[in-house]
Amino acid sequence: MAHDLGFWTLQALNALQLSMLLFLLSIGLTVIFGLMHFVNLAHGALYALGAYFAATLAGIGGYWLGFLLAPLLVAVVGVLLYAGLIRRMRKSGPMAQVLVTFGLIFALLDLTRIIWGDLALAIEVPAVLDGRLNLLGVEYPTYRLFIILLGFAVFGALAFVLGRTQIGAMIRAGVDNDAMAACLGINVERLFFVVFCVGCALAGLAGAVAAPLLSVTPEIGLQILIPTLIVIVIGGLGSLKGAIAGSLLYGFVQTFGAVIAPQLASVLIYALLAAILVIRPVGLFPARG
Template sequence: MTVDSGFWVLQTLNALQLSMLLFLLSLGLTVIFGLMHFVNLAHGALYTFGAYIAASVANKFGFWVAIFAAPVGVAIIGVVLYFLFVQRMRKSGPTAQVLVTFGLIFVLLDLTRIIWGDLALAMATPAVLSGQIGIFGVTYPVYRLFIIAIGLLSFVMLALVLSGTQVGAKIRASVDNDAMAACLGINVERLFFLVFCVGCAFAGLAGAIAAPLLSVMPGMGLQILIPTLIVIVIGGLGSLRGRSRGRCFMVLYRHSVRY
């Protein structure tokens, strides 16, 4: 067993980086489930679309435009999916939702192959994020620290919205009792639509920031879907802060050692 402190610092940073990536992907999925009680297994395919959109846009307009374009593009895809499938399937029960969204995985997978082909795409990081920095005696890529910062910023912003704004109060009320919230005059259906689009946008953002680290390929959403579901189940369905953060971190830490 190694006692090198640099090894543990490196693995801790890797765990934080991977946990922030999984957090961005699971964030939309768990909030969608918590508010809408809708099981969306196609969330990983939206993550793939975000990575492809980011890689395509970055090659023409640069990294920062791609980071903005990917969430917007995936949110638009989410609007289409909502009106075609989600709105109709919301009251159908979890079995029908799982079957439909599982089928959507393969539909969206084939769409990525039709649009971009089977060859992997690469996305370069900007010069300002391409170097390394010394932290506690180890050198660590700046871009991975950027991912950690994006995840923490997203968490803080969403926590502030949910706990300190009127929209957040309506969302929390609808999560607790959507029928009572509707009786109080809250447009629950509009909140469903808003939350679903925001969840899709977070999936697109996760794909965009993962594109420079991983090869952008059609099956990348399937590879990360299982760890995302594990995080959601352990952290708490419909919970932003999570009910079991210690156990969740240990799962991420063990996964990051292999990663």
């Protein structure tokens, strides 16, 4: 196995697929943290809602209907949360935010149980993405390659928006110094709202693309929350570069750790987290603010 190039190529692809899924979920949360200074632990619950919306819509009109509409529906939920709760809690301090959004996790979890029940839902992979492709001598599922490409496409789009457009400059200014950005005439409150909704939509997108790979159950939001927080802490708050770096580190350490040292796989990522917190408490690539 140690000399089997195909085996290690397969593991690298699995690591990339896990990394891109975590990136889709973590990028919205890390920018919300960095820009709004808001601790939204309910982000994983929005991921679960995205998976449920996608499963429901796929049953009506096929996979692509769920893929396209689930992020929009989760963004609508984000609008309601922002108007009813988040805007009021922004000045409350991190402990109050943690407690309220932690309670929101279980409120949304029970809501999904009331609407969809406890039985797991499944989504069929669309025909165009069903099957396998030969990549570097490895037969790999087409759908998993689609997730990898989607993650890099979202990364490229966000890098362009944040680095090359006016709204990106406004977001960077808000992350670095929101008070100064407001003094320069930037509508920081509206910017916060837009970023929060985009972050919610990305969580819904992550849920929609993960649904065919996982059983859609109410607990999937809780299961993904800890890995997402680890990614954010490793990469650094408010940073696109930090989100992709943290996701790749988590994906490769988790995947290759399970292969090389399965008896230590459950602690390797926490050992990496502890080491980074000791060496760079702010993460690898934090936003300047």
